[in-house]
Amino acid sequence: MISCMEITTTSLAHLGLVAGIFDKLDIADTIDSAIPKNRDHDIPHSTVIKAMCLNGLGFN
Numbered sequence: 001m002i003s004c005m006e007i008t009t010t011s012l013a014h015l016g017l018v019a020g021i022f023d024k025l026d027i028a029d030t031i032d033s034a035i036p037k038n039r040d041h042d043i044p045h046s047t048v049i050k051a052m053c054l055n056g057l058g059f060n
Helices: 013-024 027-034 045-058
Strands: none
Touching: 013 027, 013 045, 027 045
Protein backbone atom coordinates (compact mmCIF):
# COMPACT_ATOMS: atom_id res chain seq x y z
CA MET A 1 0.00 0.00 0.00
CA ILE A 2 1.37 3.42 -0.98
CA SER A 3 0.63 6.29 1.35
CA CYS A 4 0.19 9.82 0.06
CA MET A 5 2.60 12.29 1.60
CA GLU A 6 2.30 16.00 1.31
CA ILE A 7 5.32 17.27 -0.61
CA THR A 8 6.19 20.93 -0.84
CA THR A 9 8.89 22.61 -2.87
CA THR A 10 10.62 25.95 -2.64
CA SER A 11 12.21 27.70 -5.57
CA LEU A 12 15.62 29.17 -4.77
CA ALA A 13 16.20 30.43 -8.30
CA HIS A 14 19.66 31.53 -9.35
CA LEU A 15 19.93 34.35 -6.78
CA GLY A 16 19.45 31.97 -3.87
CA LEU A 17 22.06 29.62 -5.28
CA VAL A 18 24.60 32.40 -5.79
CA ALA A 19 24.00 33.78 -2.29
CA GLY A 20 24.35 30.30 -0.79
CA ILE A 21 27.61 29.59 -2.60
CA PHE A 22 28.91 33.03 -1.61
CA ASP A 23 28.34 32.12 2.04
CA LYS A 24 29.52 28.50 1.73
CA LEU A 25 32.87 29.47 0.19
CA ASP A 26 33.45 32.20 2.81
CA ILE A 27 33.95 34.81 0.12
CA ALA A 28 32.91 37.49 2.62
CA ASP A 29 35.94 36.79 4.82
CA THR A 30 38.25 37.03 1.81
CA ILE A 31 36.76 40.35 0.72
CA ASP A 32 36.83 41.86 4.20
CA SER A 33 40.46 40.86 4.72
CA ALA A 34 41.50 42.21 1.31
CA ILE A 35 39.62 45.49 1.65
CA PRO A 36 39.95 46.81 5.20
CA LYS A 37 37.52 49.45 6.44
CA ASN A 38 39.13 52.88 6.54
CA ARG A 39 36.12 54.82 7.80
CA ASP A 40 33.37 54.22 10.31
CA HIS A 41 30.66 52.48 8.22
CA ASP A 42 27.99 50.14 9.55
CA ILE A 43 27.97 47.77 6.56
CA PRO A 44 31.03 45.64 5.71
CA HIS A 45 32.44 45.69 2.17
CA SER A 46 31.54 42.03 1.66
CA THR A 47 27.84 42.72 2.23
CA VAL A 48 27.86 45.58 -0.26
CA ILE A 49 29.67 43.51 -2.91
CA LYS A 50 27.32 40.54 -2.41
CA ALA A 51 24.31 42.84 -2.78
CA MET A 52 25.77 44.40 -5.94
CA CYS A 53 26.37 40.96 -7.47
CA LEU A 54 22.86 39.75 -6.66
CA ASN A 55 21.37 43.02 -7.93
CA GLY A 56 23.30 42.69 -11.20
CA LEU A 57 22.17 39.10 -11.69
CA GLY A 58 18.55 40.02 -10.98
CA PHE A 59 18.11 42.08 -14.14
CA ASN A 60 16.72 40.17 -17.13
